[in-house]
Amino acid sequence: MARALSRRAKVVACASTGNAATSLAGAAASVGLPCVIFVPEFAPEPKVAQLLVFGARVLRVRGSYDATWELCQRACDRHGWYNRNAAVNPSLVEGKKTGGLEIAEQCGAAIPDWVVVSVGDGCTIAGIGKGLAEMKALGFAPRVPRLLGVQAAGARPLVDAFAAGRDLVPGSAETMADSICVGHPRNWRKALAAVRASDGAFVAVPDEAILEAQRETGRRAGLFGEPAAAAALAGLKQAVADGVVGRRASVLAVLTGSGLKDVRAALRAGGAPIDLPASDDALDEHLRERPIELAR
Numbered sequence: 500m501a502r503a504l505s506r507r508a509k510v511v512a513c514a515s516t517g518n519a520a521t522s523l524a525g526a527a528a529s530v531g532l533p534c535v536i537f538v539p540e541f542a543p544e545p546k547v548a549q550l551l552v553f554g555a556r557v558l559r560v561r562g563s564y565d566a567t568w569e570l571c572q573r574a575c576d577r578h579g580w581y582n583r584n585a586a587v588n589p590s591l592v593e594g595k596k597t598g599g600l601e602i603a604e605q606c607g608a609a610i611p612d613w614v615v616v617s618v619g620d621g622c623t624i625a626g627i628g629k630g631l632a633e634m635k636a637l638g639f640a641p642r643v644p645r646l647l648g649v650q651a652a653g654a655r656p657l658v659d660a661f662a663a664g665r666d667l668v669p670g671s672a673e674t675m676a677d678s679i680c681v682g683h684p685r686n687w688r689k690a691l692a693a694v695r696a697s698d699g700a701f702v703a704v705p706d707e708a709i710l711e712a713q714r715e716t717g718r719r720a721g722l723f724g725e726p727a728a729a730a731a732l733a734g735l736k737q738a739v740a741d742g743v744v745g746r747r748a749s750v751l752a753v754l755t756g757s758g759l760k761d762v763r764a765a766l767r768a769g770g771a772p773i774d775l776p777a778s779d780d781a782l783d784e785h786l787r788e789r790p791i792e793l794a795r
């Protein structure tokens with residue numbers, strides 16, 4: 500937004516599955532700039548709700564995220580709107596570095612062996628990689644962690660490109676993890692380069708493993724991430740099982756988004772509450788049937 504203002508933008512726009520859009524819409528509202536948001540039709544309702552409350556023009560596109568991105572791209576060209584789209588806006592790519600700077604700053608000498616990040620367009624992992632490398636170059640970090648990129652099994656073009664040692668071939672995208680439901684990652688070159696430079700790896704995980712990871716982060720750590728966030732933990736478990744990440748390695752997994760951003764997925768992971776009348780007898784009967792298990 501600072502960059503948009505310095506360029507005297509009159510309208511800002513982006514395509515997003517919802518999170519980047521929310522940041523942009525909120526920031527635009529705070530400075531009174533009109534904001535046009537293109538979301539794919541599968542964008543979860545809580546994300547859309549936030550955009551609407553921020554007063555953005557929310558255009559819900561009947562199509563994939565990839566088609567939505569291209570529509571926004573053409574609209575920015577045709578109407579002269581400031582374009583915040585993933586990968587094409589250099590300030591966005593540079594801004595994502597903050598993740599790497601903060602990891603190095605907060606970990607200090609205890610910088611982990613691996614940093615795990617879920618990957619859609621590839622801006623986040625490339626930015627974090629760049630931030631970490633710069634902290635090492637500046638002498639603030641003792642070394643650069645290896646990067647583990649995680650994609651969903653149904654949207655895995657970077658996993659395949661990495662494994663084959665080739666450039667990106669765009670593919671299909673089908674996963675419940677909406678934020679990484681990307682078949683044509685726009686920042687693919689930098690994402691592959693960052694992971695390769697760190698001697699890292701890519702891994703793909705099925706949706707069931709993502710749901711399981713969402714439950715596990717909730718139940719074992721008290722952390723509630725949206726599916727794309729929990730994918731990082733699912734990917735880590737997969738990489739450990741594959742022998743890519745050693746069992747003794749120190750690892751930092753970035754939980755990129757709040758679980759409240761996709762309540763429907765959260766309920767799939769968490770299950771249903773138990774309905775009860777307001778009666779002691781009913782409560783006692785329930786507890787007889789299902790006693791509370793005590794911690795060992």
Ligand SMILES: Cc1ncc(COP(=O)(O)O)c(C=O)c1O
Pocket residue numbers: 516518519585617618619620621622623624678679725727728755756757
């Ligand atoms: C919660 C969440 N996790 C991961 C990602 C992946 O980031 P990138 O598309 O830069 O790879 C996104 C992107 O929108 C996201 O919203």
